[in-house]
Amino acid sequence: MEDTPHPANRLAFTPNHDEAARQGFVGSLKKFINFNVEDALRHRFEKAILPDYVSEHGAPPANRKQASAIVTSDPMFQLWATLTYHSQNLMWDTVQQTTDRIIDDRVDAFRELRDTATSGGSLHLSDELVVRAPVKTTEIHRQPGGYWREQRRDDIEQGLNYSGTVELYRGAKGMSAGAQNEMDSLGRFVAEVARRRAPDLKPTAILDLGCGTGEQTHAYKRLYPDARVVALDCARPLVRYGHGVAESAGLAIEFHEKDAAETGFPDESFDFITSIIMFHETTAAQVARIFKECHRLLRPGGLMLHLDVPYHAHRIPLIKQVTNDWQVRYNGEPFWTGFVDLDILGELQAAGFSAETAFADYESAGPATYFFFGGRKP
Amino acid sequence: MTPPSATAASEQEFPAGPPPAPRDVTFLQDPIVDHLLRAVVTLTMELSATRERLHSLELVLGGQEGNVSRDIESLSFTPEQDALRRAERERLVEQILAPLVNTLSNAA
Numbered sequence: 242m243e244d245t246p247h248p249a250n251r252l253a254f255t256p257n258h259d260e261a262a263r264q265g266f267v268g269s270l271k272k273f274i275n276f277n278v279e280d281a282l283r284h285r286f287e288k289a290i291l292p293d294y295v296s297e298h299g300a301p302p303a304n305r306k307q308a309s310a311i312v313t314s315d316p317m318f319q320l321w322a323t324l325t326y327h328s329q330n331l332m333w334d335t336v337q338q339t340t341d342r343i344i345d346d347r348v349d350a351f352r353e354l355r356d357t358a359t360s361g362g363s364l365h366l367s368d369e370l371v372v373r374a375p376v377k378t379t380e381i382h383r384q385p386g387g388y389w390r391e392q393r394r395d396d397i398e399q400g401l402n403y404s405g406t407v408e409l410y411r412g413a414k415g416m417s418a419g420a421q422n423e424m425d426s427l428g429r430f431v432a433e434v435a436r437r438r439a440p441d442l443k444p445t446a447i448l449d450l451g452c453g454t455g456e457q458t459h460a461y462k463r464l465y466p467d468a469r470v471v472a473l474d475c476a477r478p479l480v481r482y483g484h485g486v487a488e489s490a491g492l493a494i495e496f497h498e499k500d501a502a503e504t505g506f507p508d509e510s511f512d513f514i515t516s517i518i519m520f521h522e523t524t525a526a527q528v529a530r531i532f533k534e535c536h537r538l539l540r541p542g543g544l545m546l547h548l549d550v551p552y553h554a555h556r557i558p559l560i561k562q563v564t565n566d567w568q569v570r571y572n573g574e575p576f577w578t579g580f581v582d583l584d585i586l587g588e589l590q591a592a593g594f595s596a597e598t599a600f601a602d603y604e605s606a607g608p609a610t611y612f613f614f615g616g617r618k619p
Numbered sequence: 620m621t622p623p624s625a626t627a628a629s630e631q632e633f634p635a636g637p638p639p640a641p642r643d644v645t646f647l648q649d650p651i652v653d654h655l656l657r658a659v660v661t662l663t664m665e666l667s668a669t670r671e672r673l674h675s676l677e678l679v680l681g682g683q684e685g686n687v688s689r690d691i692e693s694l695s696f697t698p699e700q701d702a703l704r705r706a707e708r709e710r711l712v713e714q715i716l717a718p719l720v721n722t723l724s725n726a727a
Binding site: 258259262263266267270316319320322323324326327328330331335376377378379380383385386387388389390391392393396399477571573 | 633634635636637638639640642644645646647648653656657660661663664665667668671672675
């Protein structure tokens with residue numbers, strides 16, 4: 242089978258005909274589960290399970306833990322759970338088929354891009370970095386090998402696998418940022434929100450934390466071509482992959498293998514610090530440490546702006562809180578509910594951001610809504 | 620020339636990643652029904668992929684001369700092609716039935 246990655250992305254994830262058919266099926270399956278089955282489950286919860294509980298106990302369940310206890314024995318919930326679980330297995334299985342076929346070529350391409358670095362970017366790896374939980378201890382999203390397994394020299398497999406699922410996953414969740422979903426569309430959305438929140442700011446040094454495979458970082462370099470753009474992640478295969486993709490796209494971005502809470506950059510190095518869906522893959526302790534590090538790194542007048550999941554209890558039905566809790570236990574999302582339980586404004590102020598500049602609210606892009614939080618340094 | 624991945628992995632120590640998450644947790648009352656449902660979904664995926672390939676084949680051959688049905692019947696495979704098809708069949712059978720066998724084995 243001929244494999245011809247696009248010249249603008251020599252590391253592209255390129256399923257062949259049958260692989261694309263399987264991955265397309267999994268996307269359709271996930272969409273059916275996320276919308277049709279979840280709708281049916283919500284209807285059953287509100288019309289049958291909840292009224293039965295209220296008539297027996299005189300009041301509805303007080304929280305998601307109580308609700309979980311009455312829902313998990315229901316056949317509709319069990320159907321949702323087994324289909325969600327199996328669709329995740331199928332997703333990784335079908336993506337792995339493509340990766341197994343193209344990985345050696347992509348590793349060769351990565352080496353060539355790294356060794357020439359004609360776009361002006363750079364790659365900085367650290368043997369001293371200690372990967373922290375939950376990334377250290379959990380296969381996030383149940384991705385086999387997690388983010389940091391390596392199986393060959395200069396391995397980028399985990400980045401390639403992750404890249405192969407992003408659009409499938411996002412579309413299946415109804416989280417695409419617009420119909421014309423470019424690779425860096427979420428980054429562009431974050432930049433747009435940043436412009437609205439800090440119209441006076443013209444970033445000259447940008448830091449993207451937890452960059453993963455780095456595609457969203459491209460937006461910042463494209464929108465601010467004269468700015469220094471730095472991306473970091475604690476997973477070496479992802480950082481390598483991100484560097485290769487950026488070089489292939491002709492974008493001069495610095496990629497670092499670092500902990501977002503201990504970057505080692507000098508004080509006041511950046512005037513825009515951001516992240517996309519990173520915090521819900523950390524811990525409560527790390528959130529506090531990362532905020533403090535961001536405050537240290539931010540220049541006067543700079544903006545910190547992060548995007549993450551919007552699943553706060555006051556915004557979503559109780560049954561959605563139950564299914565989210567299930568994701569924590571069974572689907573590699575260990576801090577999903579823990580994150581939304583945090584007092585983010587309190588954490589921001591504890592890190593040094595004033596009550597006047599700290600913010601935590603919601604912004605929508607197309608059908609998807611995201612949680613934005615951050616602050617400015619006077 | 621890049622060495623085969625398996626060779627490289629066997630010769631060096633690489634970061635192992637986090638411990639593997641379970642892949643066969645069940646949620647229905649009867650785990651056998653759970654696996655049967657998943658087997659049906661997997662089979663549906665393979666059927667969907669096969670139908671798409673057949674459709675693509677029809678599109679490719681639609682404008683060409685010749686008798687596709689006859690040519691398919693007279694097609695012969697190399698030993699390598701035959702082995703590849705056999706391996707694919709065996710993979711599919713195992714994917715469908717192994718969880719059932721494993722569940723019953725573990726319950727015994």
